[in-house]
Amino acid sequence: MGRAGGGGGSSSAVAAPVEGGVGAGAGAGAGERALAIMKMAEKFSRDASKPADEDVAKRVFHVAAGRVEVRYHLGEGRITAGHVVLQRDGPAQAVQINPLAPKPRALDLLQLFRTLQAAERDACQAVRDSEWESREIARVRAGQEQGIALEVPYYDVARVKAEDSDDEPPDEASSAADYLTPFLPPGLGAGGMTREQCLAVRERCLRALKDRLARLDEEQAALARRQAAFSRDRDMLTPAEEEEHEVAAQEAGFRINILQRRLARHEEAALSKYYELDRKLRNDARLALLLVPA
Template sequence: METLLESDGEEQVRDGEQEEVDNDDRELNETLSNLHVSAPQDLLLKLDKADNLYPESYRVNSPDEIRLLAIGDNHHRQYSHLFPSRKPLLLCPVNECGVKKFVSMTLRPSPTVHPELYTWEGCASFVADFLSLDPLDPPVDLPRYLFLPHLGAEGSESHMYLETRWPGGQKVTHYRKAQLEKFAPYLRPDGLNTRLTTYKDLDSVPLRGSMKKFSPGRSDPDSTSTQRAPEVMRSWGSKLLLTSPVSEEELKGTGGRKVVECFHRNRSKPANEDVAQRVFLLAQRRIELTYHLEDHRFIPSKRSFIKPQESTEKKKGEDFTSDMESSFQVDPSEKPLKTLALNDMLVALMKDEEKVVCQIKESKQEVRDIVACREQEERDVQLEFSPWTTTGAAMARGQRQEMEHLAAEEQRWLQEKEKDILAPFLIRLDNAETLSAEDAKHIHQDCLAEFKQRLAEHANLIQERYEKQTQELQSKQEWYQKNQLNMTKPQEEEYLTYCHEKTLQICVAKKRLSMHKEAAPQKYWTLDQKLRSDPRLAPHLLTF
């Protein structure tokens, strides 16, 4: 009796569940019947052209999509009822064709030919690069419609959009004192991918420097190039030479304005005699010396020279005087140098200045050579396109077809040359188009003589092999006669196998030699007849 009551209870529960399902179905049907689409007027005016512009999935909802829209609409009503103060959810916006589409909140993994999209850094970089910010109007409200990106494209168009990465294939980002330019791979003929330009002030001039990164498809090994305002700097041992920034005019041959030489400390000299920095002010005709710091000193000693004027045709050169030198000694007890010593020091400095000027000229020439080399490289850049890109695949296909065509042409040419037995002899003549009777006779005789020589060489080669194999068999037999009493069973079997193989080789060589001697006269006669019937030789060999 109790069991029967339990069964009646379970049946009542099932009836309640079925009634709830029926109510849900009725509610769903009512929702679908009341489901309306709202789209901007400018979109509705273009719906007549949607059949030609968009696939059917953009214009029509499948039954599953209709059910998703109903579920989303139901969730939206519940959310608005529970949280009336919050912003509405963006679940089912209108697309380009004026059709309501459900916006998924999850991503489905799918394979791609672009390996950079397999990492979160690559995905983040792609999204940041490819998508452009389009502010909402007004910015606090949800959009009335949502267009599908280029990512929704299929086939080769999807690959093309992924390869261009940014709208238009490039993106420019401006910073306070810099400009960052990014280009899609293979977009530029020089393979430039990234160019960072830094500026000295907010007016963006003058240019302080730039750094470029190139795609791996460049033929030259340098994938990164840094360019700055040109300056000459070089070190020799303990000396570092640095000039001020070099202008284009200075690179073309005019002298520099200032040359600075720095030296390490030489412990064998007192600090006030060991030069730390030497400055040649070429335009001012001055030389400034700064010495190393002495122990327990805060400032270094300094000395400055003014070079006397050199003699000219109209004016006598100046003599060095004490007024042309000024100095600052940290140690007041230090005795000043005499005029003669200062003059000798100035003469030595002027000689060093001449050497430095020569070094600067060499450095400038080196810079010019490097710049010219880089300009030549930039003009002759050959990009190697990856076959996994749309452009690379097309180029690879074209190159393969061209190579196949060239290979076929070469093979056909070789076959024609192989058939023409007179080709090697006709090349020796100045004019192979018209043959004289004497030329034809010489070609006929030379061709037969060369063929006869080849037959003899082939016979000699077979004879040498025959004699060599016979000698090897005899040597092996002599070795066996000497060692047969001490040989093991495996050694005897190895010997018998060797003799059998060598005897077979000797027989084959002997047979080949016999067949060659028998066939040689017939081959010689056949070639003679072929030459006499050749249309280029036949008219001249009728009476020969």
């Protein structure tokens, strides 16, 4: 805390906790624990433009006792410094090191005491402002810590969107690919398939579509199981195992985020896709035996 017309300085305060309400300091709400200021001290650096006997080195405000102490800087070649003690109820005490200096008049001491009372009020307000600022910083920090969310990097989002986008036209290789090839029995000859093989191909094809639509539930269930196991065995885990769990949870959250986007994009069309695939299978000439009564 600086002073008017002088060099820079610092300040400190001693306080005791009291209940908020009557007697609590400004800036403390009702029911909060405020700090009742008992003592404040201000220290000032040396101002070479003033004599040492007039240059304040330290001011101590004994708020509870109603007393103010003013200590001056050491003069050149001196081992002691002058000081003044002013009280709200009691006589003033002034100690001068220079015996030739004029003694302070009572009117001057009264004016000094009034000036120090104003400085005491300013110091109290500065302490209250610091308390309020500290509480605000703690409140904002607590809110930020409770609102932590995992952010997916932009490049990962762009890559996944490019890989899973349904708007891109398929290339020639994917257009020429047969949708039944992964589900056909190996070593299928020119004679075609039996009815049992056709039924198996149809079931595998429809099951693959269902599995893709149900993958989100599996990922969420796996993450829930991992978190439950972590909560149960947390006290027995090593730091390395805790770090491994955090990495796995982040990866699972990333996969779930991708699957949720896919689900939102395909949720309305999922049933129609299922029926469309079933119709396509029924109209496929290779599975014509499915339409023949058993």
